[in-house]
Amino acid sequence: MKVRGKLGGSESVVDVLIADGIIQAIAPADWSQPLAPEDLGDQTLHLAPGFVDLQINGYGGVDFNDPATTTEQIAATVRALWRTGMTAMCPTVITGSPAHINQCFANLLRAADEFPEVNHALAGLHLEGPFISPEDGPRGAHPKQHVQAPDWNQFQHWQDAARGQIRIVTLSPEWPEANRFIERAAAAGVIVAIGHTAATPGQIADAVSAGARMSTHLGNGSHAKIDRHPNYIWEQLANDGLWASFIVDGHHLPPSVVKCFLRSKGIARSVLVTDAIAAAGCPPGQYKLGDVAVEVLPSGRVNLPGTPYLAGSALEMHDAIGKTVAYSDATLAEALQMASENPATLLGVTEQHGTLTVGRPANLTLFRWEQPTLSIVATINGGKLVYRHTAY
Numbered sequence: 025m026k027v028r029g030k031l032g033g034s035e036s037v038v039d040v041l042i043a044d045g046i047i048q049a050i051a052p053a054d055w056s057q058p059l060a061p062e063d064l065g066d067q068t069l070h071l072a073p074g075f076v077d078l079q080i081n082g083y084g085g086v087d088f089n090d091p092a093t094t095t096e097q098i099a100a101t102v103r104a105l106w107r108t109g110m111t112a113m114c115p116t117v118i119t120g121s122p123a124h125i126n127q128c129f130a131n132l133l134r135a136a137d138e139f140p141e142v143n144h145a146l147a148g149l150h151l152e153g154p155f156i157s158p159e160d161g162p163r164g165a166h167p168k169q170h171v172q173a174p175d176w177n178q179f180q181h182w183q184d185a186a187r188g189q190i191r192i193v194t195l196s197p198e199w200p201e202a203n204r205f206i207e208r209a210a211a212a213g214v215i216v217a218i219g220h221t222a223a224t225p226g227q228i229a230d231a232v233s234a235g236a237r238m239s240t241h242l243g244n245g246s247h248a249k250i251d252r253h254p255n256y257i258w259e260q261l262a263n264d265g266l267w268a269s270f271i272v273d274g275h276h277l278p279p280s281v282v283k284c285f286l287r288s289k290g291i292a293r294s295v296l297v298t299d300a301i302a303a304a305g306c307p308p309g310q311y312k313l314g315d316v317a318v319e320v321l322p323s324g325r326v327n328l329p330g331t332p333y334l335a336g337s338a339l340e341m342h343d344a345i346g347k348t349v350a351y352s353d354a355t356l357a358e359a360l361q362m363a364s365e366n367p368a369t370l371l372g373v374t375e376q377h378g379t380l381t382v383g384r385p386a387n388l389t390l391f392r393w394e395q396p397t398l399s400i401v402a403t404i405n406g407g408k409l410v411y412r413h414t415a416y
């Protein structure tokens with residue numbers, strides 16, 4: 025099959041030739057050859073690599089953090105995410121009891137065993153917690169009773185149960201045990217991310233020296249009020265050893281902060297994540313987040329009902345890209361890069377995900393761009409058309 029569209033954020037129209045699940049060629053559009061019925065696209069649409077989300081807790085009513093979630097539900101979630109342009113993800117399990125975390129990871133791995141589409145989408149697992157700050161504010165919505173100091177043996181137990189698939193662990197370096205843990209995790213090839221932290225600037229710097237490589241949803245999971253400087257946000261922004269992920273949904277970070285954060289961290293080290301919860305992809309209304317009632321407002325904001333407090337994110341990646349262009353001076357091409365190539369590069373999975381490259385798997389999405397609205401038209405996963413908008 026052939027897919028025609030503007031390459032990434034550029035104006036150059038190309039034909040992407042796909043066979044056997046692989047991109048066979050990318051060439052300037054050949055207008056002498058009409059598109060066949062099985063072909064897709066046109067010169068008004070854009071093409072990009074399928075999006076890669078390093079942090080997603082659930083979607084479409086399915087919660088990866090619910091031990092009762094079935095493998096069928098997880099597979100349905102992967103299929104539902106195709107309509108947001110996403111083709112790879114790191115399902116994220118947050119702070120819980122050891123048995124709870126084990127069960128949630130086991131469910132995801134079993135889903136990957138049973139459903140090829142889940143196996144294809146799984147770019148690693150993300151353990152967010154439980155080695156985070158116990159303080160109110162930085163801890164966010166993570167349950168306090170299960171927050172604990174970094175414990176390598178405990179992590180190894182989870183990693184063994186997860187068959188070595190935990191690729192990211194988000195922790196706080198404020199614990200005295202943190203640096204030894206970070207050294208071991210880094211040596212084992214696990215990406216250590218700093219998040220939900222009350223660490224001092226010195227502890228942040230030491231964590232990076234020990235091997236920490238990323239900041240998780242920088243600017244969120246923090247105190248409501250902190251010293252203007254120094255503080256853990258400036259320290260992470262300024263440290264060129266750290267990549268950073270951002271939740272650009274218009275609720276977690278004000279537009280001016282998105283603009284400043286992206287400029288100072290730089291496009292090359294920035295990653296867009298959804299941090300979506302089960303209520304993402306659902307209409308406005310009342311939902312449950314674990315045992316907690318949450319409300320999705322018509323604006324897409326997820327609140328604790330009747331309060332102004334955020335209870336999670338209902339962000340979809342295509343929307344994060346549009347908002348990033350609207351709020352910052354990032355171009356469409358740069359916003360796409362932060363949603364595909366950058367996370368794939370950080371994870372080390374560019375052979376499979378995050379780029380449009382001849383000889384590599386055809387994971388791509390076709391979309392209409394009416395700034396700032398990015399509408400997914402079709403998604404191709406492993407060379408197969410898996411989603412096509414009904415109006416297209």
Ligand SMILES: [Zn+2]
Nearest residue numbers: 152164241245
């Ligand atoms: Zn978080």
